[in-house]
Amino acid sequence: MKRKATKIVLRWAIGAAVGMLVSWPVLLGLALLMLVVIILSSSGGPAALAPPALAASSYSCTIAAAGSPPATPATAAAGDYAGITLNAEQMKIAGTITAVTKQMNLTLRADEIALAVAMQESHFDPTAVNGPWVGLFQQAPDPVTGLYTQYDRTDPAGATRMFLDQLVRRVPGYDTDPRQNYELGEVVQESHVGQNVAKWQDMGQALAAVLYSGTPPPQVNTTCSTDTTGAPTEFDPGNIISDTVFYNDSAFPDVAAVQAALDRIGATCTAPTCLRLDTYTPAAYHLDWCKDWAGPPGPQSYASILFHLGKSCGINPQAAIVIVQKESQGLTRPNPSAALTGFHCPDTGPGGTANCDAGSAGVWAQTFGMFQALALLRVDPSKVNYPEGKTSNILWNVAESGCGSSPVTVQNRATATLYTYTPYQPNAASLAAYPGEGDKCSSYGNRNFFRLFTEYFGATGGGKPTAVAVSANGPDVTIPNNAYVTPALAGKTIKAPTPAVAKGLAAGFAVLGMPYVWGGGGSGAGPNNGCGRGGGDYNSCGTEIGFDCSGLTAYVMAQAGFNAPDNSGTQRAGGVPIPWDQGQPGDIVGFPGHVAIYLGTNDGQRYILEASWVGTPIHVVPLTRTDYDNQLHRYWTATNSA
Numbered sequence: 213m214k215r216k217a218t219k220i221v222l223r224w225a226i227g228a229a230v231g232m233l234v235s236w237p238v239l240l241g242l243a244l245l246m247l248v249v250i251i252l253s254s255s256g257g258p259a260a261l262a263p264p265a266l267a268a269s270s271y272s273c274t275i276a277a278a279g280s281p282p283a284t285p286a287t288a289a290a291g292d293y294a295g296i297t298l299n300a301e302q303m304k305i306a307g308t309i310t311a312v313t314k315q316m317n318l319t320l321r322a323d324e325i326a327l328a329v330a331m332q333e334s335h336f337d338p339t340a341v342n343g344p345w346v347g348l349f350q351q352a353p354d355p356v357t358g359l360y361t362q363y364d365r366t367d368p369a370g371a372t373r374m375f376l377d378q379l380v381r382r383v384p385g386y387d388t389d390p391r392q393n394y395e396l397g398e399v400v401q402e403s404h405v406g407q408n409v410a411k412w413q414d415m416g417q418a419l420a421a422v423l424y425s426g427t428p429p430p431q432v433n434t435t436c437s438t439d440t441t442g443a444p445t446e447f448d449p450g451n452i453i454s455d456t457v458f459y460n461d462s463a464f465p466d467v468a469a470v471q472a473a474l475d476r477i478g479a480t481c482t483a484p485t486c487l488r489l490d491t492y493t494p495a496a497y498h499l500d501w502c503k504d505w506a507g508p509p510g511p512q513s514y515a516s517i518l519f520h521l522g523k524s525c526g527i528n529p530q531a532a533i534v535i536v537q538k539e540s541q542g543l544t545r546p547n548p549s550a551a552l553t554g555f556h557c558p559d560t561g562p563g564g565t566a567n568c569d570a571g572s573a574g575v576w577a578q579t580f581g582m583f584q585a586l587a588l589l590r591v592d593p594s595k596v597n598y599p600e601g602k603t604s605n606i607l608w609n610v611a612e613s614g615c616g617s618s619p620v621t622v623q624n625r626a627t628a629t630l631y632t633y634t635p636y637q638p639n640a641a642s643l644a645a646y647p648g649e650g651d652k653c654s655s656y657g658n659r660n661f662f663r664l665f666t667e668y669f670g671a672t673g674g675g676k677p678t679a680v681a682v683s684a685n686g687p688d689v690t691i692p693n694n695a696y697v698t699p700a701l702a703g704k705t706i707k708a709p710t711p712a713v714a715k716g717l718a719a720g721f722a723v724l725g726m727p728y729v730w731g732g733g734g735s736g737a738g739p740n741n742g743c744g745r746g747g748g749d750y751n752s753c754g755t756e757i758g759f760d761c762s763g764l765t766a767y768v769m770a771q772a773g774f775n776a777p778d779n780s781g782t783q784r785a786g787g788v789p790i791p792w793d794q795g796q797p798g799d800i801v802g803f804p805g806h807v808a809i810y811l812g813t814n815d816g817q818r819y820i821l822e823a824s825w826v827g828t829p830i831h832v833v834p835l836t837r838t839d840y841d842n843q844l845h846r847y848w849t850a851t852n853s854a
Contacts, residue, residue, distance in 0.1 A: 288422045294414035302336040305348065305368050310423040312372040318380065319387045323424045326375055328416030329397040332409045338368040344479060347371040349401070375400060393417075404647070446676045447662050449606070449637045451623040453531070454673025458626030459590065461522045463530050463669075470529055471515035474543060477533065477668055483546035487514045487536070492575050494520075501525070501587045517579060525587035530669045535582060535633075538660040548575055554633070554657075555581035564610025589629040597632040598622050603754075606637045608653045615639075615653035621754065627674065634658050671695075676725070689714045689721070689797075691811075696724040697832040701819050706797050706812055713798035713848050716772025720809055720821050723767075726758045726830050727751075728823045733763020735778045736770025745778075750826050764823040764830060765800050765807050769847050772798065776847045780807040787845035795844045802841035810835075810844055 288307065290300045298306065306327055313323040333350040334340035344352040347365035351374060354360065363370025378400045383389055386396055393413050398406025457463075464470045474488035484490060491511040498504055507520030522529040532553075536542040540549035551557045555578050556569035572581050589596055598604040598620070605617040620637060622628045631637075634657035641650030642659050649656075665672050687710060693703035708714035723739060731746025732739055739757045746752025746760070759767060762780040769776040777783050784802035799810040801820055808822035811832065818835040 288419075293422075294418040296331075296412070296415040298336070298419075305330075305336040305338060306419055307423055308368045309348070309372045310420065312369050313376060314424065316373065316376055318376060320420055320424050321387050321393070322376060322379060323420040324413075324416040325379065325386070325393045325397050326372060326416075327419050328393055328409050328412040329375065329401060330372075331412040331415060333401075338366050338371065349375045351375070447638065447643055447659060448674060448676040449618075449620045449658075450627065451674040451676070452627045452630050452658055452662050452672065453665065455624045455626045457671070457673040458528055458531055458629070459526055460528045461526050463528045464519060464522075467513070467516045467519045470519045471513060473530070473533060473668070474515055477537065478543035481544045481546055485546050485548075487543055487548055487575070490514065492517055494576060495580070497580065497584075499584055499587075501591045502584050514575070514579075517576070521580060521583040525583040526590065527583050527586050530665065531586075532579070532582060534661055534665045534668065536579075538657060538664055550574065550578075552578035553582035554578075555585060559610050564612040585633070586629055589632055590625060593625070593628075595632070596625070596628045597635055598628055600624050600628045606631060607635060607655075608639050609636055609655045613653060621756075624674075630658055630661060634661070686711050687714045689717045691832060692721055692724055694724065696829055698819070698834055700817065700834070701811070701814055701832055704814060708798055709796045710848070710850055712772045712774075713796075716768045716770075716774075716848075717797060717809070717811075717821075719771035720764065720768040721832075723759065723764070724821075724830055724832065727756045728760060728826050728828055728830065729754075729756050729758035729763075730760055730826060731763070732757070732823075733759040733767050736766045736775065737763070738767065739763075759823045759830065761807050761823045764821070765809055768798070768809050768821075772848055774848045776800070780805060783807050783845060783847075784841060787847045790844040790846045792842075792844060798848050799844040799846050801835065802845055803837060803839055807845075 288303055290298055290303050292298075309326050309330060310323050313326060316322075330336055330348045334348050336348065338348050340347065340350065342350060346352070348368055348371045349365075351360040351365050351371060353365070360374050363374055365371050365374075379386055379396070382399050383396050389396060392410065393416065394406055394409035397409050464473070471488070478486060478488045481488065491513060493511050494505055494507065494509075494517060496505065502521075502525040503523070505520065505524060507516055518529040518532055521527070522532065533543070535553050537544070539554035540552050542548050542552045550570075550573035551566065551568045552575055554566075556572035557566045559566055561567035572578065593599060598606060600622045603619050603621045606620045607617045608615040618637065622631065634655075636655035636657065638655055638659035639650060639653050642654035642656055644650065645654070646659060646663055662672060662675060666675075687708045688705050689708060690705045691697055691701055691703065706717075708717055726739055728751075729739070729742040729746070730750035730752040731742030731744065732752070733742075734740075734745045739759055741754060741757055742752035742760065742763075745763070762776075762778065762783055765783060766776040766778065777786055780802070783800055784807060787800065790796075790799055795810055795812070797810060797812045801808045801810045806822075806824075808820040808824075811819040811821055813819070819832060820835050821830070821832050823830045
């Protein structure tokens with residue numbers, strides 16, 4: 213089914229009342245605002261949940277240590293700042309924000325941003341509570357990732373430190389970023405209404421000008437890599453979720469763990485009829501593709517039903533939870549929809565609208581129907597719309613939209629199953645607009661599945677890596693800490709022989725996770741489909757973009773300002789021969805029919821950056837092969853410092 217997305221507004225609706233005077237015009241305005249929230253919260257699309265959180269460890273950045281001594285608040289008199297009157301208590305809190313900013317060696321602009329955001333979020337009230345959002349910056353903790361759990365959120369110093377930590381992680385170049393302060397604050401808050409902070413920008417600047425005295429310190433060194441969770445965060449139409457994750461019926465150890473997930477995701481739903489709080493009675497069934505019901509009889513929690521149906525049909529209950537939410541916002545609505553999971557709701561109505569089977573309505577029928585349908589598609593590939601391993605034209609939207617389709621190579625049965633359940637792929641406008649709406653050709657079901665699963669439970673096992681932001685600080689390069697780097701080297705900093713080679717290595721690390729493509733790259737070119745060099749062999753000339761082994765090594769050299777030959781044979785035959793005991797990062801390791809970039813040693817172990825073979829993404833691994841050349845091949849020189 214195709215569902216339209218709604219923006220996350222609940223938090224701002226609650227917070228809008230902070231600091232307002234009670235008068236009948238204001239009360240009327242609040243009533244209208246809450247009416248909008250009720251309407252939006254009852255429409256299709258992702259639930260009105262807290263903004264998706266970035267894990268506290270999502271970037272590898274150097275900042276001041278969290279254990280530094282308490283900040284002594286900066287001081288200034290109460291009064292008018294850019295037209296905003298602040299009392300003595302608010303000034304004390306503003307002084308604490310400034311003191312923490314300076315203690316972390318951040319610049320005046322960081323202070324301006326933090327002051328403006330804190331004013332919008334809480335009017336400088338560290339005790340402000342709006343549902344799960346607490347404190348100066350209205351932070352909601354994520355116990356799984358550790359986000360906003362380092363300090364007490366009602367402690368103004370701790371809350372400020374957590375906000376600023378996210379600022380330098382997410383916007384390493386914040387001090388010179390051309391965007392406005394409110395836009396940078398929105399990168400951290402992810403409220404989708406960050407423009408509300410704009411009205412406090414002048415106040416933040418005026419206040420910081422008084423509180424932040426002295427010479428601004430140099431900006432903290434923030435050489436950032438990529439997401440340390442190893443979870444690719446870009447949607448891949450051919451690999452939405454892996455079979456391993458989708459068919460993991462042991463993702464939850466017990467019913468209590470399922471209940472905890474429902475309570476976390478559906479926390480805003482408190483009516484006794486909410487899915488997480490009500491009880492439902494399963495019916496008997498006997499199918500060849502699902503085991504008979506083995507759970508308790510009679511009325512029971514929805515968590516119990518999800519857990520036992522998952523075991524019965526071999527489907528991950530996490531996937532079921534996400535489908536419930538993306539189809540009908542079932543976990544956050546007080547009255548679950550008759551079409552809770554979208555089961556038996558094909559888009560065959562007038563104009564491609566949903567045409568739901570009334571006989572499949574209701575919580576049990578919808579939930580059981582979904583589980584058994586997903587299980588049937590696993591065992592009977594003839595019922596799959598777009599088989600894995602083949603390239604199929606998948607619609608952008610309902611056929612009646614006239615938007616057409618685009619070829620997708622479906623990589624696994626789980627992704628093929630999702631396309632059978634929801635037979636559309638999101639277009640660029642849909643992906644860019646998440647969680648909002650794109651254009652007339654946008655669909656949202658599979659986009660929302662991927663994004664919500666990632667938000668609720670972490671990696672889907674599918675997707676593709678985001679662009680990796682890797683920068684070199686002189687000859688030093690921080691290796692990304694993600695799933696494509698062996699743990700022993702993840703997040704470590706290596707020293708290249710020159711800044712130029714460091715730049716090349718950073719470019720190589722930036723394509724970690726990209727697929728191996730036969731013939732990909734070539735003569736220093738960037739990633740491509742390999743058709744020019746691969747001639748259609750293996751996976752060349754297809755839809756995948758990437759590098760082969762020599763394409764990657766030549767690309768690294770080109771980004772460093774040097775030339776390397778076009779293929780592995782000529783790369784092994786050329787360059788300056790270097791004994792292994794004199795090898796340095798940026799040299800090329802040769803093998804029979806293969807090459808890789810040498811990264812040096814760590815604790816006595818040699819490591820390489822390589823594109824190894826079809827089906828294996830570009831990665832950093834230990835050098836374990838023993839058939840390497842008896843010397844390294846060097847194409848860089850110390851004289852080029854570009």
